[in-house]
Amino acid sequence: VFVNDQFLNWDPEHQIKVRIVSARAYHALFMHNMCIRPNAEELENFGTSEFTIYNARQFPCNRYTHYMTSSTSIDLNLARKEMVILVLENIVFDEHTREVDYSDKSVTEYIPNAKILCVGPHPKNVIFLACDAFGFLPPVSELSPAQTMYHFIIGYTALVAGIEDGIKEPTATFSACFRAAFITIHPTKYAAMLAKKMQKHGATGWLVNTGWSGG
Numbered sequence: 461v462f463v464n465d466q467f468l469n470w471d472p473e474h475q476i477k478v479r480i481v482s483a484r485a486y487h488a489l490f491m492h493n494m495c496i497r498p499n500a501e502e503l504e505n506f507g508t509s510e511f512t513i514y515n516a517r518q519f520p521c522n523r524y525t526h527y528m529t530s531s532t533s534i535d536l537n538l539a540r541k542e543m544v545i546l547v548l549e550n551i552v553f554d555e556h557t558r559e560v561d562y563s564d565k566s567v568t569e570y571i572p573n574a575k576i577l578c579v580g581p582h583p584k585n586v587i588f589l590a591c592d593a594f595g596f597l598p599p600v601s602e603l604s605p606a607q608t609m610y611h612f613i614i615g616y617t618a619l620v621a622g623i624e625d626g627i628k629e630p631t632a633t634f635s636a637c638f639r640a641a642f643i644t645i646h647p648t649k650y651a652a653m654l655a656k657k658m659q660k661h662g663a664t665g666w667l668v669n670t671g672w673s674g675g
Contacts, residue, residue, distance in 0.1 A: 461481055461482060461483055462481075462482045462483075462484070462485055462487075462488035463479060463480070463481055463482075463488075464479070464480040464482070464488055464491050464492055464495070465477070465478075465479050465480075465498065465503060465506050465509060466478055466480065466491065466492070466495035466496055466497055466498065467495060467496035467497075467498060467502075468495060468496065468511070469496075470496065470576075470577045470578040470579045471579050475496075476510040476511055477506060477507070477508075477509045477510045477511070478495065478509055478510065478511045478512070478513060479509035479511075479512050479513070480495070480512075480513045480515070481512065481513070481514050481515070482515040483515060483516060484515070486562050487515045490568075491513070510541060511541045511542070511543070512541065512542050512543070513542075513543045513544075513545065514542070514543070514544045514545065515545045515547070516544060516545065516546050519546055520532075520546060521533035521546040531546070532546065532547045533545075533546045533547065534546075534547055536642075536644075538644055550567050550568045551564075551567070551568075552564040552566060552567065582657070582660075582661040582663065583661075583663055584661070584662065584663050584664065585663060585664050585665075585666060586608065586654070586658060586663050586664070586665050586666070587665075587666045587667075587668055588603075588608075588611055588612065588638065588665070588666070588667045588668070589617075589668050589670050590611075590616055590617045590618075590667060590668070590669055590670065590671070591617050591618050591620060591669075591670045591671040592616075592617070592618060592669045592671040592672060592673075593618035593620055593630030593631075593632070593671050593672055594618065594630070594632065594671075594672065595671075595672045595673060595674055597667065597669040597671075597673070598669065598673065599668070599669050599673050600666065600667070600668055600669070601666065601667040601668075601669075602664065602665070602666060603664075603665035603666060603667055604665075605655050605658065605659060605665070607665065607667075608654070608655060608658065608665030609651040609652070609654065609655050611665075611667055612637055612638070612647075612650070612651045612654055613636055613637065613647045613648065613651050614634050614636070615634055615635040615636050615637055615638040615639075615640065616632070616633075616634055617633060617635070617638075618630050618631060618632050618633065618671060619631045619633050620671075637650050637651070
């Protein structure tokens with residue numbers, strides 16, 4: 461196995477120490493590039509990690525498990541402070557041999573002008589994107605705090621052909637906080653936290669329709 465000790469979050473007030481245990485060298489390299497690398501002194505005094513990520517190589521998850529839709533799974537346990545990845549993601553397959561092309565970086569291109577340290581002020585605008593395939597939403601809406609919480613909770617968008625697997629006709633969908641599969645507490649808690657932050661920092665909420673307008 462390959463082990464990386466690194467940091468998550470550039471903000472020193474919220475930074476945590478993470479240990480990544482990988483069965484493959486390419487995943488260790490991927491995480492080495494993705495996370496924040498400690499310098500020699502920080503690594504020497506790293507101590508015990510606060511969170512552990514395990515990558516289980518090509519071991520697939522059981523597709524017959526309830527709610528499981530593929531052999532790829534990313535499972536998070538905040539109580540144990542562990543994550544298990546049964547997964548290949550952001551990679552390109554050879555369409556004939558089905559082998560992974562690790563030299564192809566087309567979906568994980570490095571950003572050359574990234575800001576380091578990656579810490580900035582609170583945003584003054586919070587933008588929700590919704591692909592409305594039915595023409596209900598206007599192109600751009602300025603939201604009140606209550607409307608911001610409402611749209612954040614319902615997470616309305618549409619699944620459209622060519623983007624979502626198996627979709628041939630536009631289908632309305634709702635995903636709490638726009639990421640229902642990943643949230644760990646009730647959506648209203650996140651909405652209340654969002655509204656509180658926006659009120660504190662004077663931020664404005666916007667809903668931008670990336671789909672159809674006026675039918």
